[in-house]
Every structure is written in structure tokens, then in C-alpha cells.
Amino acid sequence: xKRAIAIVLFFAVAGLLAWLRDPAWLARMxxxxxxxxxxxxxVVYRWTAGRASFFVxxxxxxxxxxxxxxxxxxxxxAVVTISIDDRPADRLVMAEDGWETRRVLLPPRGARRLxxxxxxxxxxxxxxxGVMVGEVVRKP
Amino acid sequence: xxxxxxxxxxxxxxAAYIFIYATGVxxxxxxxxxxxxYVYLPSWFxxxxxxxxxxxxxxxxxxxxEFSAIIRWxxxxxxxxxxxxxxxxxxxxxxxxAHLLTKWSxxxxxxxTFYYQHSAGLAGLFWMVAGLVALRRLLLRQFNDRITAATLxxxxxxxxxFHYGTYDSSYSHVYSFFLFSVFMVLTDTWYRSPRRFTxxxxxxxxxxxxxxxxxxALFLVVFPLYGVTRGExxxxxxxxxxxxxxxxxxxAVAAAxxxxxQLLIYxxxxxxxxxxxxxxxxxxxxxxxLFGVLFSVQKGVFFWAPILxxxxxxxxxxxxxxxxxxxxxxxxxxxxxxxxxxxxDWQFGASFGHRGFVDSYPLLALGIAxxxxxxxxxxxxxxxxxxxxxxxxxxSTVQMLQYWYHVMPMSDTTWxxxxxxxxxxx
Numbered sequence: 001x002k003r004a005i006a007i008v009l010f011f012a013v014a015g016l017l018a019w020l021r022d023p024a025w026l027a028r029m030x031x032x033x034x035x036x037x038x039x040x041x042x043v044v045y046r047w048t049a050g051r052a053s054f055f056v057x058x059x060x061x062x063x064x065x066x067x068x069x070x071x072x073x074x075x076x077x078a079v080v081t082i083s084i085d086d087r088p089a090d091r092l093v094m095a096e097d098g099w100e101t102r103r104v105l106l107p108p109r110g111a112r113r114l115x116x117x118x119x120x121x122x123x124x125x126x127x128x129x130g131v132m133v134g135e136v137v138r139k140p
Numbered sequence: 141x142x143x144x145x146x147x148x149x150x151x152x153x154x155a156a157y158i159f160i161y162a163t164g165v166x167x168x169x170x171x172x173x174x175x176x177x178y179v180y181l182p183s184w185f186x187x188x189x190x191x192x193x194x195x196x197x198x199x200x201x202x203x204x205x206e207f208s209a210i211i212r213w214x215x216x217x218x219x220x221x222x223x224x225x226x227x228x229x230x231x232x233x234x235x236x237x238a239h240l241l242t243k244w245s246x247x248x249x250x251x252x253t254f255y256y257q258h259s260a261g262l263a264g265l266f267w268m269v270a271g272l273v274a275l276r277r278l279l280l281r282q283f284n285d286r287i288t289a290a291t292l293x294x295x296x297x298x299x300x301x302f303h304y305g306t307y308d309s310s311y312s313h314v315y316s317f318f319l320f321s322v323f324m325v326l327t328d329t330w331y332r333s334p335r336r337f338t339x340x341x342x343x344x345x346x347x348x349x350x351x352x353x354x355x356x357a358l359f360l361v362v363f364p365l366y367g368v369t370r371g372e373x374x375x376x377x378x379x380x381x382x383x384x385x386x387x388x389x390x391x392a393v394a395a396a397x398x399x400x401x402q403l404l405i406y407x408x409x410x411x412x413x414x415x416x417x418x419x420x421x422x423x424x425x426x427x428x429x430l431f432g433v434l435f436s437v438q439k440g441v442f443f444w445a446p447i448l449x450x451x452x453x454x455x456x457x458x459x460x461x462x463x464x465x466x467x468x469x470x471x472x473x474x475x476x477x478x479x480x481x482x483x484x485d486w487q488f489g490a491s492f493g494h495r496g497f498v499d500s501y502p503l504l505a506l507g508i509a510x511x512x513x514x515x516x517x518x519x520x521x522x523x524x525x526x527x528x529x530x531x532x533x534x535x536s537t538v539q540m541l542q543y544w545y546h547v548m549p550m551s552d553t554t555w556x557x558x559x560x561x562x563x564x565x566x
Contacts, residue, residue, distance in 0.1 A: 020245050031253045050201040053248040078201075085246065116246055124201025 018110045022112045032119075032130075038066075039132070043099060048130040053118045056138060058109040063117065066101045066134030068092040079122040080131055084115055094131065101134075141288035142276050149296045149305075150269040161258070165544050166307055169261030170252060174310025176208045177227035178260050181235040182251025184228075190405060192219040198250055209418065218409040218423070222417045224402050226351030227312050230267060233529075234259035240483055264309025268301065272317035275502050278325045282461040283509045285514060290529070291509040295501055298532035299445040300493035303540045312353050316499035317350045320359060324502055327366050327463060330387070339390035346391065347398025350493035354417070356499060358476055363391075365468035403488070421484055428481035433494055437555045444539070447508070447532045454507030462506040469503040474501060490550035492543040508514040516536075538563050 032052030038044050045068065056063055069078055077095035081088055082104055089104050106115060121130030160166050170178050179195060187194035194206050196219065203212040207254040209222035228235075238259035239249065247253045272292055279288040296302050304313045326342040329335065342363070350357045364381075368374050381388055403413040416422065434440050442449050453475075455466045480486065480496040488495050515521040547561050 017244065020241065023245065026245065026247070029247065029254060031248060048198045050197075051248070051250050051252075051510075053253065064204075086249075112246060114246070116248060118248055118250075120198070121201055122197070124203065126204045126206075128200050130201060 022114070024113070026055050026114050027057070031056055033133070034129070041099075043068075043134050045132040045134045048119055048121060048133055049128045050124050051118060051120045052130070052133070053116055054136070055114040055116055056106070056136070058106070058113055059114045060106050060115075060138050060140055061107045062103055062139040064101050064103050064137040064139065065117075065119070066099050066136075067092075067094065067119075068099045068132040068134070069097070070132070071095065071097050076123060078131065081118075081120045083118040083120070086116075086118070099134065103139075126130075142280070142292055145271065145289045145292045145296070146272045146276055149272055149292070149302070150265075153188050153265045153268065153302065154301070157261065157309070158542050160307055160544070161261070163455055168257040169264075169310045170257050171310070172207060173209075173312070174260065174308070175205075175222065175309050176210055176221050176223040177312055178231060178310060179204075179208070179210070179221065179251075180225050180228035181231060181392065182256070185232075185235065185239060186249060190408065192221065195251065199252060208422075210262065212542075213410045213415075213523040216410055220406070220409045220415065220417055222421075223312070224351045224354060224417070225405065226348050226353070227310075227315050229348070230315050231263040234263040234266070260310045262309070264311070265305050267318040268305030268309070268314040271314060271321045271502070272296065274321035275505055278321065278328065278502070279505065279509050280459075281328065283513050287509050290512050291505050293508050294447050294508060294529045294533065295505050298447040298529060298536045299501060300491075300495065300498060300536075300540070301501060302537075303492045303543070304498050306497065307540075307544055308495075311495065313495050313498035315352050317347065317501055319352060319456055320356075320499055321502040323349060323359070324362065324465065327363050327462070330363075330367055330391075331464075334387065337469035339387045340394045343394025343396075344398050350399055351402055353499070355476070356477055358479065359472055359499070361472055361475075362465065362468040362503075365471060367464040368465065369465050423479070423482040424484060425478075425482045428478055428482055430477065430481045431488040432486055433477060433481045433496070435553045437553050437558050438514055438551065439488070439491065439494040439553075441494040441497040444534060445532075447529065447536075448497075448501075450511050451504030451507035454510040455504070456507075458507060458510040462510045465503060465506055469506070473500060473503065487551045492540055496516050535563070538565065541565055 032049040034047040036044055036046055040079065065082065067080060071077065071094070076086070077093050080094055082090040082091050084104070084106060090102050092100070092102065094100070094109065104117070119131065119133065124130045161168070161233050179192065183192050183195040185191050187198065189195065192210065196202055204219065211222070212218065213220045235256065238255035242249050242253060247255065276288055276292060279291055283291070288361055300502060301314070301317065323342070323345045326338060326345060330338050330342055346360050346363070349359055364377060368377055406417070407413045432438060432440065435443055437443060455462070455469050458466045480494070480562045512525065517527060539548060541564065542561060543550070545565065547565060549557060
């Protein structure tokens with residue numbers, strides 16, 4: 001009986017791990033974003049924290065990420081790094097206010113159906129606000 | 141029967157936990173105080189950094205948010221966390237599993253994504269259930285299974301314990317609840333029938349109690365005062381300590397070894413091993429808000445969990461093993477109440493009931509069990525007490541839901557507010 005339970009458990013854990021390797025629900029998984037807001041120029045955006053991440057389909061060719069940092073006189077600029085699956089893909093210094101759209105090319109599809117995009121900001125504003133991110137455009 | 145109560149608490153706790161986060165009732169578990177208790181883990185295991193600097197750079201643009209109570213120490217400018225490392229140590233196995241799953245699923249391995257969040261949340265639930273298991277073991281040394289089951293039931297559902305094992309499970313309170321329960325089991329064992337490793341385990345548990353919440357060091361008074369009921373007993377205790385000096389040394393060495401990493405962290409951050417990690421926040425010992433913390437509508441522990449009053453009465457009139465804990469419990473509860481009432485924010489911010497007392501529930505459980513035991517042979521009293529206990533559990537559960545849905549204010553509740561929404565969920 002114990003052996004049977006151990007075998008069932010082994011296959012259950014193996015099956016669960018196989019499923020968790022590349023689950024479809026990751027497409028809806030995000031972290032480090034605030035709620036959606038609308039800027040005075042009408043653009044819909046969310047603040048990131050120091051780091052934010054989201055997933056996009058791996059077969060896309062590119063994505064476009066609108067970024068903005070409302071800099072006040074005397075504020076330090078911020079360095080924003082965009083990574084794909086932990087590999088740096090773009091880096092920009094945000095020293096002026098205004099939207100800037102970054103086009104990020106995705107590498108050819110690998111073993112997974114989704115790629116993770118991380119946005120990291122080297123300094124944040126009060127309330128752990130990093131950078132404003134508009135709606136990401138996906139380019140097939 | 142008492143086993144079933146623990147199992148039901150665990151299953152209902154898991155169901156409530158899933159409900160809370162699947163329906164968005166609460167923000168992800170690593171929040172508020174839970175953030176600063178947890179933040180050591182990504183710092184140690186992901187950034188391989190004891191100073192918290194790298195995790196601050198990654199999560200928060202180099203500066204921890206103000207709510208975290210992690211401050212730059214004047215002079216060194218290094219980070220000092222108001223909350224010690226004990227909770228993080230007890231969350232570590234869950235964190236490591238979450239880290240492996242995160243890498244496996246390609247989530248961001250930054251310490252704050254999905255699996256990390258719920259490793260911290262579910263760790264709290266696990267330690268609440270483990271605390272109930274330990275407390276059950278203690279209660280069964282004196283009381284029968286039915287009394288133990290009834291005690292565990294009221295403690296879980298007629299107080300804020302369930303809330304701190306589910307909704308606010310990343311806070312330190314259920315960790316302390318577990319450690320206090322284990323410490324009481326080991327104390328009783330140490331005096332009555334010590335085994336080979338009892339002294340080492342007792343010392344390690346004492347160390348973890350201090351590491352989980354520094355003011356809880358007061359609880360360690362339970363060990364030397366256990367069984368002391370008269371002045372002569374105190375002299376007998378001193379003689380016993382002399383006789384069992386080698387065992388006592390083992391307790392001290394184990395406790396010191398467990399506490400040492402925290403002292404080293406403080407030393408590297410500030411140049412001193414002993415500091416007040418809360419910085420400028422502190423106590424106002426000349427104006428303790430004793431009525432506030434014990435009986436007020438805002439946060440009074442006995443207002444929000446009146447069943448605990450039975451525990452106080454029971455401890456005063458207790459017998460057997462419970463009697464051995466009565467005097468140290470009295471000393472601890474009085475001093476602890478004074479310390480909590482003297483804290484600058486005596487309500488402890490947003491909390492359901494007064495969370496400062498959750499840690500002490502194992503002591504009060506002994507008193508509750510003693511009262512239940514005394515009336516167990518009087519049918520009418522059993523019936524009346526069952527009705528009172530069930531009513532207390534229902535009212536407490538509804539009030540907990542009111543807190544979850546913000547029907548009840550998070551703090552500073554007034555009598556008018558309380559009355560206006562009494563037993564209403566909208």
C-alpha cells in the first residue's frame with residue numbers, strides 16, 4: 001500500500017512539475033505594477049515599482065514599450081533596463097519628461113511558449129514608483 | 141476529536157487563504173510588516189548580501205519604502221531592519237522551494253513574484269497549524285481530548301488567531317504562537333522528564349523567540365518561574381538550577397548560538413551588537429494605554445476576543461500543570477501588557493483585535509482549558525458555555541470578515557462605528 005502511494009505521489013509531483021514548466025496562465029502573470037491610470041495627455045499607464053515583470057508570447061518579433069518619467073528640476077535621472085528572460089535587451093537614461101517608446105526585438109522562439117520581460121529602474125520616487133509604462137504593443 | 145479540530149483549522153485556513161487571494165480581498169502576502177520580516181530571504185539567498193543593500197536596489201530603486209521601518213543607521217548609513225531575522229529563518233524552507241519553482245517556471249527570480257509571495261503567506265498558515273499541534277500536545281498532558289478540542293476550537297475561531305494564520309499570515313504573530321507553544325511543552329518536559337536533547341531544543345526555541353520579536357524575550361521568564369507558586373518554591377528553584385547547571389548551560393549555549401547571527405548583523409550595520417532597531421520610534425512608559433490595549437473598542441484584546449477573559453480567570457484558579465504556568469503567565473501577561481500599552485502606537489497600526497497579544501494565546505489556552513475542565517461534569521454549565529463559545533466564535537468570525545472587507549475600520553474604531561455595523565457584512 002505504502003509503495004503504491006509513493007508511486008502515485010511520484011507521478012503526481014512529476015506531472016505537476018511538467019505542467020509548471022511552461023503553463024499558459026503565466027501569460028496573465030505580472031508583478032511590480034500599480035493600477036491603471038490616465039495621464040493628462042490621455043495616455044493610459046501604470047507605475048512600476050523598482051522592478052516589474054510581465055510575459056509575452058514567445059513567437060512575437062518585437063514589442064513596443066512606452067515609458068515616461070516625470071522629472072522635476074533638480075531630480076536625478078533614472079536608468080531603466082529592459083531584460084528578456086534575464087538577458088539585458090535595452091537600457092536607457094531617462095533625464096527628461098515625455099513619453100519614449102522603446103522597440104525591443106525578441107529572440108527566436110525557444111522551448112517555452114512565453115518570454116518574460118523585466119523592467120528595472122535604478123532609483124524610485126516616493127511610494128516606490130519607478131517609471132510610467134503605457135500599453136505594450138505586440139508586433140507579430 | 142482534538143486532532144480533528146487541528147485538521148479542520150488547517151483545511152479551513154487553506155480554504156480561507158485561497159479565497160482571500162483568489163478574490164483579491166487582500167494585497168499579496170508580502171506587505172506592511174510582512175515585507176520587513178521577509179526581506180532578509182531574497183537578500184541572503186538571491187543577492188548573497190547580508191547588508192540588504194542589493195535587495196533595496198533591485199526592489200525599490202535603492203531606498204526601502206517608509207512603511208517598511210527599515211532605516212539607514214545614522215553614522216554608518218547602512219540598513220537596519222526594525223524586525224529581526226526569526227520569521228525569515230522559519231520561512232526559509234518555503235522560500236527555497238518557491239525559488240526553485242520560480243526558476244523552473246521562468247518567473248522573475250527577484251524574491252517578490254507569485255511563488256515567493258505565497259511561500260511567505262502559506263508559511264504563516266503552516267506555523268499556525270504547527271502551533272495548534274504543539275499546544276494540543278501540551279493540553280493533553282493535563283486535560284482529556286474533549287476539553288483539548290474545545291479549547292483549540294475557541295482559541296482558533298473565537299479570537300484573532302485564524303486571521304493571523306490566513307489574512308495577515310506574513311506577520312510574526314503566528315510564528316510566536318508556535319514558538320511559545322513549543323517553549324511551554326519543552327519547559328514542562330525539562331522539569332518533569334527531561335530527555336537527551338530537551339535542553340538544546342529549549343535553548344534553540346528561546347533563541348528563536350527572541351529573534352522573532354525582541355520584546356518576546358519577556359516570555360522567557362516562563363522557564364525559571366515554571367512551577368513557582370510560593371516564596372519557598374523560588375528558593376527550591378535556585379537550588380535546582382545549581383544542581384542542573386550542565387543542563388542549564390546547554391540551554392544558554394543553544395540560545396546564544398541561535399541569537400548570534402542577529403547580533404552580528406546589527407554589529408556590521410551599526411558597529412554595535414545591541415541596538416534599538418526601531419530608531420526614533422519607541423516607548424512611552426510614563427503613559428501606558430492599559431485600558432486601550434485591554435478593553436477599548438479601538439483594539440482592546442478582551443473587547444475583540446472576550447473568550448480570553450475565561451483564560452485569565454482559569455489561570456488564576458488553575459490546577460495541575462496549568463498551575464505550574466500560572467505564576468510565570470501572570471508575570472509575563474502583566475509586564476507584556478504594560479510594554480504593549482507603552483508603545484508609541486499602542487494600537488499596533490492596522491490589525492484585527494490587538495495583534496500584540498496573539499503571541500500569548502498559548503498561556504491563556506491553559507486557563508480556558510482549566511475552566512472547561514472544572515465545569516465538564518455539570519450539564520447545564522456545559523450547555524451554557526457551549527452556547528457562549530459558539531456565539532463568540534460566530535461573532536469573531538463575522539467581525540474578521542468585516543475587517544477583511546473594510547466594513548470595520550482598520551484602527552481607531554469608535555463605539556458608534558462598531559454599533560452601526562454590528563454583524564453586518566456590507
